[in-house]
Amino acid sequence: MPAAFGQSPATSAERYPNRAIQVIVPWAPSGPTDVYARLIANHLQSAWNQPVVVENRAGGSGTIGAAYVARSAADGHTLLFNSVTNVIAPLLQKVPAYDPVEDFEPVAMTARLLQLIVVPVKVPSKTLQEFIAYAKKRPGQLNYASPGVGSIGHLVMEIFRERAQLDLVHIPYKGGAPVLSAVIANEVQVTTSDIVIARTQMEAGKLRVLAQLAPTRSPLMPEVPTIIEAGLSDFGVSFWNGLFAPKGTPAPIVAKLNREVNRAMASRAVAEKATAFGSEIILSTPEAFRARIVQDADLYKGLIHRNRISSE
Numbered sequence: 001m002p003a004a005f006g007q008s009p010a011t012s013a014e015r016y017p018n019r020a021i022q023v024i025v026p027w028a029p030s031g032p033t034d035v036y037a038r039l040i041a042n043h044l045q046s047a048w049n050q051p052v053v054v055e056n057r058a059g060g061s062g063t064i065g066a067a068y069v070a071r072s073a074a075d076g077h078t079l080l081f082n083s084v085t086n087v088i089a090p091l092l093q094k095v096p097a098y099d100p101v102e103d104f105e106p107v108a109m110t111a112r113l114l115q116l117i118v119v120p121v122k123v124p125s126k127t128l129q130e131f132i133a134y135a136k137k138r139p140g141q142l143n144y145a146s147p148g149v150g151s152i153g154h155l156v157m158e159i160f161r162e163r164a165q166l167d168l169v170h171i172p173y174k175g176g177a178p179v180l181s182a183v184i185a186n187e188v189q190v191t192t193s194d195i196v197i198a199r200t201q202m203e204a205g206k207l208r209v210l211a212q213l214a215p216t217r218s219p220l221m222p223e224v225p226t227i228i229e230a231g232l233s234d235f236g237v238s239f240w241n242g243l244f245a246p247k248g249t250p251a252p253i254v255a256k257l258n259r260e261v262n263r264a265m266a267s268r269a270v271a272e273k274a275t276a277f278g279s280e281i282i283l284s285t286p287e288a289f290r291a292r293i294v295q296d297a298d299l300y301k302g303l304i305h306r307n308r309i310s311s312e
Helices: 009-015 032-048 060-070 085-091 128-136 152-164 176-184 195-203 251-265 268-277 286-307
Strands: 021-025 052-056 078-083 104-113 115-120 142-146 168-172 191-194 207-212 239-246 279-281
Touching (some): 009 251, 021 060, 032 052, 032 078, 032 104, 032 268, 060 078, 060 239, 078 085, 085 152, 085 286, 104 251, 104 286, 115 176, 115 195, 128 207, 142 152, 142 176, 142 191, 152 168, 152 191, 152 286, 176 191, 191 195, 251 286, 268 279
Parallel strands (some): 021 052, 021 078, 142 168
Antiparallel strands (some): 078 239, 104 239
16 A cells, blocks of 8 residues: 555655554464564554554464455554564465565564474484484484474475485474474484574483584584584575565655664663574564565475475
8 A cells, every 4th residue: 555645655654653553473472473573562662652562363374464464554554573484384375375475575584593403312323414324324214303294394304305315204293392202202313493492402411413504603502513514505594583564565664664673673682582592683674684585485485396295
């Protein structure tokens, strides 16, 4: 929707926001995406002296809430805070609820969650290369776990399987907690895990961490090599979250939101939460965020097509 009543985009941005802002989180409360959304909402409310209300609209792997925002007025008063699932979920649907590239204006990527490749301690491999050699000697005999078909964990493990040329059996579970239990029990021999869970279980002697899914080592776990150091090319994956506006939201409003979101993410309160979640704060431009979304859409679209993955 263009600027109302013939106002120029710049004039609209000067008067923005002129009423309450609604931020949709397409997941149930709790978890990093919801917490970051609320921290940002609190910051925006203080900065602009307008109510900023976070509403959880869960369902459809995040597509119900995201589609609601995609259909909302493009005036900056209805926003979406979501994860990389915003790109992946519609690619898995026979009839996509929205186009992840065309139906939104990216505002800002805000944080990136560090993910690791982990194995049970009963698996003898001490490095990723050792595990790859171990698995190649046992084609079709080793399992990998994911939190469900089409989940980011599933797709990343499929990238690993392809890059390492392994014959692994996918065992989908209903959520992250049973995945962790299955790995610890050696019901499955490899999976991905976020750094907080992996570090806790590693220190307890229940998991072994083989590699970081990142191009460079994270200061949160500097002793763990990256997949590049372990001999594989960068997967090109990023477990990000960020803020979106409906397509057609005036660029000055997007820019105003971006500046304030980056200020929020640079605050001490957010930094403390990021450390607790095992996340890296990202201060991005809308353009950089859009490039990331396009890259991810291309990556996952090809992967889903090659492996005939569907959530339906």
